[in-house]
Amino acid sequence: MGLRWKIVTGSPGEVELDFAREWVEFYDPDNPEHLIAADMTWLLSRWTCVFGTPACQGTVEGRPDDGCCSHGAFLSDDDDRAKLDDAVKLLTAEDWQYREKGLGKKGYLEMDSYDEEPTLRTRKYKGACIFLNRPGWPGGIGCALHSKALKIGVEPLTLKPEVCWQLPIRRTQEWVTRPDGTDVLKTTIGEYDRR
Numbered sequence: 001m002g003l004r005w006k007i008v009t010g011s012p013g014e015v016e017l018d019f020a021r022e023w024v025e026f027y028d029p030d031n032p033e034h035l036i037a038a039d040m041t042w043l044l045s046r047w048t049c050v051f052g053t054p055a056c057q058g059t060v061e062g063r064p065d066d067g068c069c070s071h072g073a074f075l076s077d078d079d080d081r082a083k084l085d086d087a088v089k090l091l092t093a094e095d096w097q098y099r100e101k102g103l104g105k106k107g108y109l110e111m112d113s114y115d116e117e118p119t120l121r122t123r124k125y126k127g128a129c130i131f132l133n134r135p136g137w138p139g140g141i142g143c144a145l146h147s148k149a150l151k152i153g154v155e156p157l158t159l160k161p162e163v164c165w166q167l168p169i170r171r172t173q174e175w176v177t178r179p180d181g182t183d184v185l186k187t188t189i190g191e192y193d194r195r
Contacts, residue, residue, distance in 0.1 A: 021190075033183075035176070039190035047168070059168075059192060068168060068192070069129040069143065072121040073161035074112070080162050081109075081120065087145050087159035090152070096144035097133040098125055122161065168192040 021041035028034035050056045060070040075081050088108060093099050102108035102123070108130050110123040123130045131144045140147060143164070149156040157165045170192040175183050 033185060035184050035186045037186060037188045039188075042191040043169075043189070063127060065135055065141065066128040066132060067142075068164075069132040070124075070127065072110070072112070072124045072129045073131075073163050074119050074121040075109075076162045083159070084109075084122075084145075084161055087148070090148055090159070091144055094139055095148050095151075096131065097137045097139070098130050099144075101125055102130050 021039050023037055024040050025035060025037045028036060056064055056067055058064045058066045058070060059068050060066060063070055075084065088102070091099060096102065102125075106123065108123050109120055111118045112121045126134070128134075129143075133139055133141055133144055133147070135141050143156075143160065145159045146156040146164075149159045168191060170188075170190055172188045174186055174188075176186045177183055
């Protein structure tokens with residue numbers, strides 16, 4: 001029986017979420033009690049953002065126009081908050097659809113219980129981040145901070161919360177017990193999906 005060859009053109013289709021992946025694990029050189037596991041299949045893929053196109057299905061099923069903004073942006077630390085506070089001062093009513101709401105009584109930040117620990121994030125308004133300009137907004141759909149950065153000629157990530165450059169990469173941390181009974185912090189870096 002001879003081999004049959006099939007020439008595939010175009011880009012490969014999307015695969016199931018649980019297909020086999022290659023992982024690499026290593027210890028942080030500065031901390032032997034910190035194990036890092038990285039999904040190399042995902043990190044080396046040719047993924048690219050398709051926000052604003054029919055291909056973008058968002059991170060929450062049934063809300064494709066939100067892109068990756070459905071949950072709000074969780075702030076990483078005080079510096080992240082200070083950067084956001086400074087960026088908000090740059091936004092005009094033409095830049096930000098919900099500026100009046102964001103600068104109003106409830107503000108643009110809220111506390112959220114993430115992994116049972118209160119965490120500060122951008123406020124969700126009408127189901128998504130308050131900085132997300134929705135379809136039909138004259139200034140255009142998408143992040144008001146991102147658009148403002150492009151208008152003033154700076155990198156968008158200089159105005160946006162740190163987590164915004166990380167998506168769709170998901171970083172999780174958990175304490176795991178080694179076979180010898182000692183605990184290590186395991187950081188897993190992989191693909192963000194809807195599960």
